[in-house]
Amino acid sequence: MTPSTATVGSLLRSIAGILGASGIESPDVDAELLVGHVLGLxxxxxxxxxxTDRPVTDADSAAIAILAERRAHREPLQHILGRAAFRSLxxxxxxxxxxxxxxTEQVVQFAIDALRSVPDPEPIGIDLGTGSGAIAxxxxxxxxxxxxxxxxxxxDAFIWARQNFTETAVPNATLVFDDLAGAFAELDGQASVVISNPPYVPDAxxxxxxxxxxxxxxAALYGGEDGLDVVRQLSQTAARLLRPGGTLVIEHGELQGEAIRGILTGDGWRAAATFRDLTQRDRTTTAIRG
Structure with a gap:
C-alpha cells in the first residue's frame, strides 16, 4: 500500500481554500479546528x-475531508465539532x-455585573429561553x-441544555422545562436579574x-411580524419575577433598541437603555423594575 503523502500543512491549505471559496469568513481558523478535531490536537x-509538516494517515485524511465538505456546505462548525465555546465554557x-x-458573551456580562452588585448574599438570576444553557x-x-x-x-433545545447542565455540574443552577409566561411563579418578586436572548427576527x-x-x-429565531412578540411577553414575565430595583437584560437585533425601550417604558420599567456590542451595533437593552 502506498504511504499517504498528505501532511497537516497541505491539508490546512487545501481545506482553507475550499472553505474560503464557499464564503466562510474564517477559513484558516475553521480548517485548523477541523483538522485538530480529527487528530485530537x-x-x-x-x-x-x-x-513540521507532520504526515497524516489516509484514514484521518478521509475523515477530515468529510468534515470539510460538511463545513463547505455551510453546516455550522459547532454542529460538526459537537461543541461551542462560550466564555469559559x-x-x-x-x-x-x-x-x-x-x-452574547458581552450581553451576559450585564447580568453578571448586576448579580455581583446585589448586596443579597444569594441573589437570584433567571434566564428565560435558555437554549443550550449558555447564559445561565x-x-x-x-x-x-x-x-x-x-x-x-x-x-430539542431542552435536551441539549440538560446535557450541558449535567456536564457543568454547578450546584447553584436549576433547569426546568417551562414556557415564558408561567415560568418560576414560586420566585415572583424575588429575582435580582432576569435575562433573555429571545427570538427577535421578524417573520418576513x-x-x-x-x-x-x-x-x-x-423557534429560536422568529419573533412575530416585527420580531418583538416574545419581548412583549418577556416584559410582563420579568416584571412579575423581579424585585423592585431588579435588572432586566435583553439581547436583540441592531435596529430594535428604540422599539424595545418604548415597550419597556410603556410597561412601567425605569431607565431603559441600549448598549452596543464590539462591532458597534445595538445589541443589549437593560431596564430597572420600578
Missing part, C-alpha cells in the same frame, strides 16, 4: 504540526438548539454565590448567513 498543536450543541454567539451556566459559574434558574420550552426577514437560515431552529 488543539489549534496551537495543529499550527506546530503544520510547521465548552457546551454541547447540535441540531435543534441555537448555537451561542460571541456577541455562565452566570452560575462566574457568580457562584448566586442562585440561577433557567427555563426552556423546546424539547431572511437571515443572511446560511448557518443561521438553514440550521438554527425557527
Amino acid at each position: 488543539g489549534r496551537g498543536e495543529v499550527q506546530a504540526a503544520a510547521v 465548552s457546551l454541547a450543541v447540535g441540531p435543534g438548539v441555537f448555537v451561542p454567539r460571541p456577541e 451556566l455562565a452566570m452560575a459559574t462566574e457568580v457562584p454565590n448566586a442562585r440561577i434558574f433557567a427555563a426552556e420550552n423546546s424539547v 426577514a431572511i437571515p443572511r448567513d446560511p448557518e443561521v437560515r438553514l440550521f438554527d431552529p425557527a
